Amino acid sequence: MRTVYWQDDSVRLIDQRGLPNRVVWLILGDEASVLVAIRDMAVRGAPAIGATAAFGLALAIRRASAAEPRALLDAARRSADALRAARPTAVNLAWGLDAVLRAIDADMQAGGSVASMRRAALRAAERLADADVEANRRMGTFGAQLLPDPCTVIHHCNTGALATVDYGTALGVVRAVHEAGRQVHVLVDETRPRLQGARLTAWELGQLGVPHTVIVDGAAGSFLQRGQVDAVLVGADRIAANGDTANKIGTYPLAVVAAANGVPFYVVAPTSTVDLALADGAGIPIELRDESEVLELAGQRVAPAGTRAANPAFDVTPHACITAFVTEVGVVRPPYPPALQSAVSAAASGQVPAVASQPTPGVAKP
Amino acid sequence: MRTVYWQDDSVRLIDQRGLPNRVVWLILGDEASVLVAIRDMAVRGAPAIGATAAFGLALAIRRASAAEPRALLDAARRSADALRAARPTAVNLAWGLDAVLRAIDADMQAGGSVASMRRAALRAAERLADADVEANRRMGTFGAQLLPDPCTVIHHCNTGALATVDYGTALGVVRAVHEAGRQVHVLVDETRPRLQGARLTAWELGQLGVPHTVIVDGAAGSFLQRGQVDAVLVGADRIAANGDTANKIGTYPLAVVAAANGVPFYVVAPTSTVDLALADGAGIPIELRDESEVLELAGQRVAPAGTRAANPAFDVTPHACITAFVTEVGVVRPPYPPALQSAVSAAASGQVPAVASQPTPGVAKP
Numbered sequence: 001m002r003t004v005y006w007q008d009d010s011v012r013l014i015d016q017r018g019l020p021n022r023v024v025w026l027i028l029g030d031e032a033s034v035l036v037a038i039r040d041m042a043v044r045g046a047p048a049i050g051a052t053a054a055f056g057l058a059l060a061i062r063r064a065s066a067a068e069p070r071a072l073l074d075a076a077r078r079s080a081d082a083l084r085a086a087r088p089t090a091v092n093l094a095w096g097l098d099a100v101l102r103a104i105d106a107d108m109q110a111g112g113s114v115a116s117m118r119r120a121a122l123r124a125a126e127r128l129a130d131a132d133v134e135a136n137r138r139m140g141t142f143g144a145q146l147l148p149d150p151c152t153v154i155h156h157c158n159t160g161a162l163a164t165v166d167y168g169t170a171l172g173v174v175r176a177v178h179e180a181g182r183q184v185h186v187l188v189d190e191t192r193p194r195l196q197g198a199r200l201t202a203w204e205l206g207q208l209g210v211p212h213t214v215i216v217d218g219a220a221g222s223f224l225q226r227g228q229v230d231a232v233l234v235g236a237d238r239i240a241a242n243g244d245t246a247n248k249i250g251t252y253p254l255a256v257v258a259a260a261n262g263v264p265f266y267v268v269a270p271t272s273t274v275d276l277a278l279a280d281g282a283g284i285p286i287e288l289r290d291e292s293e294v295l296e297l298a299g300q301r302v303a304p305a306g307t308r309a310a311n312p313a314f315d316v317t318p319h320a321c322i323t324a325f326v327t328e329v330g331v332v333r334p335p336y337p338p339a340l341q342s343a344v345s346a347a348a349s350g351q352v353p354a355v356a357s358q359p360t361p362g363v364a365k366p
Numbered sequence: 367m368r369t370v371y372w373q374d375d376s377v378r379l380i381d382q383r384g385l386p387n388r389v390v391w392l393i394l395g396d397e398a399s400v401l402v403a404i405r406d407m408a409v410r411g412a413p414a415i416g417a418t419a420a421f422g423l424a425l426a427i428r429r430a431s432a433a434e435p436r437a438l439l440d441a442a443r444r445s446a447d448a449l450r451a452a453r454p455t456a457v458n459l460a461w462g463l464d465a466v467l468r469a470i471d472a473d474m475q476a477g478g479s480v481a482s483m484r485r486a487a488l489r490a491a492e493r494l495a496d497a498d499v500e501a502n503r504r505m506g507t508f509g510a511q512l513l514p515d516p517c518t519v520i521h522h523c524n525t526g527a528l529a530t531v532d533y534g535t536a537l538g539v540v541r542a543v544h545e546a547g548r549q550v551h552v553l554v555d556e557t558r559p560r561l562q563g564a565r566l567t568a569w570e571l572g573q574l575g576v577p578h579t580v581i582v583d584g585a586a587g588s589f590l591q592r593g594q595v596d597a598v599l600v601g602a603d604r605i606a607a608n609g610d611t612a613n614k615i616g617t618y619p620l621a622v623v624a625a626a627n628g629v630p631f632y633v634v635a636p637t638s639t640v641d642l643a644l645a646d647g648a649g650i651p652i653e654l655r656d657e658s659e660v661l662e663l664a665g666q667r668v669a670p671a672g673t674r675a676a677n678p679a680f681d682v683t684p685h686a687c688i689t690a691f692v693t694e695v696g697v698v699r700p701p702y703p704p705a706l707q708s709a710v711s712a713a714a715s716g717q718v719p720a721v722a723s724q725p726t727p728g729v730a731k732p
Contacts (some may be wrong), residue, residue, distance in 0.1 A: 020669070020670035020671075021667075187676075190558070190660065190669075191584070192556070192558060192582040192583065192584060193582050195663075195668055198660070198661070198668050198669045198673075199668055199669065199670075202669050202670055202673045203670045206670050206672060206673060212673075212674075213674050213675060213676045214657075214660055214661065214669055214673055214674070214675040214676075215660065215675065215676050215677075216558040216559050216583070216615065216616070216660055216677070217558065217582070217583050217584045217616070218557075218558060218583045218584075218614075218615045218616020218617075218619060218620075218681075219615050219616070219676070219677075219678055219681070220619065221616070221618045221619035221622065221681060222615065222618060222652075222678055222681035222682075225618060225681070225682075248584075249582065249584050249585050249588065250582070250583070250584020250585070250587070251584075252587045252588060252591060252623075253584060253586065253587035253619050253620075253622075253623045254584075254619075256587065256619075256622055256623050256626050257618075257619045257622050257623070260622050260626075286588075291580075294556065294564070294580055294581065294582055295564070295580065297561075297663040297664050298663050298664045298666040298668070300664045301387075302561055302564050302565055302664070303386070303556075303564045303565065303568050303580055304386035304565075304568055304569045304572050306572060307564075307568045307572060307578075307580055308578075308579050308580070309579060309580040309581065310553075310579045310580075310581050310585070311581075311582075311585075312585055312588055315584075315585070315587060315588035315591070316588075316591075
């Protein structure tokens with residue numbers, strides 16, 4: 001079941017803040033509600049944000065009062081700018097919006113009416129959502145070939161169906177392994193401050209029947225050190241041209257400790273997460289979120305009154321700590337600048353390698 | 367004010383579980399209560415556990431019904447064995463108990479009565495508590511000489527007055543720097559799962575007026591990576607002969623990331639924490655605590671029903687990641703096997719270097 005989709009002139013998505021205790025679906029009937037859902041993390045996960053933003057923009061375009069094509073394009077651009085500012089780090093947000101803008105621009109250039117532009121916007125968002133699911137299944141198959149059987153992996157944050165439109169990126173790899181009948185055990189980083197691991201990843205793995213154990217983020221190192229881990233799998237919010245990767249806070253130390261212990265560290269992300277416009281990770285904007293996420297737990301203050309916190313939501317893992325990227329067009333290995341460039345080009349031109357239905361040894365490359 | 371002391375035939379200590387919201391003092395009138403207070407972490411921190419156990423044993427000896435010295439010694443040994451099992455990792459627990467046992471044995475050998483043995487036990491415990499405070503002040507002075515002015519340090523768990531009898535180990539260094547009128551800012555790892563950083567360290571630093579900011583454990587790496595940290599300061603629960611150091615879970619990844627970024631990593635601990643009987647860290651017993659510490663927050667379940675957790679309370683940092691140890695007899699640098707041996711011998715024989723009242727450049731060595 002998709003975690004974000006379009007129905008009856010509204011964007012529907014699962015409110016991730018209530019999980020695992022409450023499964024609540026939000027029905028968002030205007031762009032402002034979509035913006036708030038992204039900003040307040042009712043929906044999170046780079047690919048899910050991208051798809052939600054695309055649907056949100058399609059919704060804005062549907063509701064805009066513009067009487068002629070040019071005015072509608074201008075209105076759409078203003079809506080896109082507003083949505084773009086909802087969260088700064090995940091590049092998929094801009095990618096989703098730009099896909100919709102390109103679609104209505106092309107429709108207008110081809111002589112399309114306001115009505116046909118509205119249809120084109122929704123079609124683009126639907127296509128993007130479908131493509132995300134397909135990309136995830138492909139990454140699952142490519143990634144599964146990298147793991148031994150049986151295997152134990154560490155996973156940080158949440159990258160499952162909830163973080164995408166369906167299936168998942170890094171958790172999609174786990175799912176592919178599990179669906180192939182192989183043994184996999186996931187050590188689930190709880191992922192402070194918002195506990196996406198303990199709340200969301202544990203919930204998804206439970207639903208899938210994949211064996212898993214929650215650990216505090218600080219404990220991952222001790223499992224790596226004791227040789228109990230075969231690989232670390234994470235997603236990504238933005239990948240620079242040289243492979244430097246922004247992901248949930250705590251990813252960087254995990255990568256350093258994995259490298260120190262010779263454990264492969266894989267970033268599983270669609271090419272839509274690659275930002276070739278940024279030479280390296282220094283240019284990635286890092287979102288600072290409210291300090292209450294750190295200072296309060298379950299609505300209760302844990303730190304003394306007056307205590308302040310710093311709450312960067314992401315960190316940047318240098319490319320040198322990353323063993324490989326798993327994308328929808330194959331496994332990308334160093335040197336990353338040409339390999340990532342090739343992967344993005346291959347995806348853009350639809351030159352994607354066939355995926356064997358049963359994972360076979362050997363690694364596909366773009 | 368001391369956080370653990372003897373008064374009116376009872377052991378008094380602050381219940382750290384209620385902090386920072388409630389300041390509750392426990393009055394423990396029998397050894398069973400002392401054991402529970404240690405096991406359930408009303409009192410925690412290796413030196414504080416050592417002193418509490420010593421007072422607890424003195425209390426047991428006081429209350430034992432033995433009519434003659436040999437029977438009292440036997441009863442004391444049985445009580446010590448029970449207390450020793452309360453928590454496995456911090457060697458200070460055994461060290462405190464052994465100091466009291468040695469004192470009553472010596473008193474008995476010297477012809478002491480049951481009454482004089484009881485007095486000897488309490489004297490030994492009091493001496494040990496006094497020595498801890500003195501050791502902490504000395505470590506503070508030695509450690510302060512290692513830090514630039516101004517400086518920003520990362521601190522993990524809690525090592526302040528609460529974790530000791532008074533003043534603190536790693537936080538004692540921060541305190542010494544602050545008392546010397548120098549500028550220090552502490553990035554406080556919240557320290558999951560029990561949040562000793564957010565609850566206890568932030569509270570102590572607030573009381574002392576030391577500037578500080580709480581961060582999630584996973585964020586420490588990003589501050590180290592961005593060159594915003596001058597040193598990492600931690601305490602220790604057990605130090606093997608080669609310098610491998612057990613400390614609160616999350617210490618090991620912090621040390622690896624500090625090393626990767628060229629940031630000095632200092633372990634601040636009295637020689638009572640050194641266990642020369644263990645060649646290296648592989649022999650240190652690691653306590654596994656209840657999974658509810660991970661799966662619940664503030665009494666509320668966060669993970670889905672049925673989810674399991676693994677909760678190792680400590681990890682072992684290899685000696686190669688440790689820049690130096692700060693002990694009460696000076697700063698100990700590699701090679702650690704001879705240097706730690708010398709430090710322990712110097713402390714045992716009372717050959718402690720004089721400490722300048724004003725920190726001066728240069729580092730004292732054992």
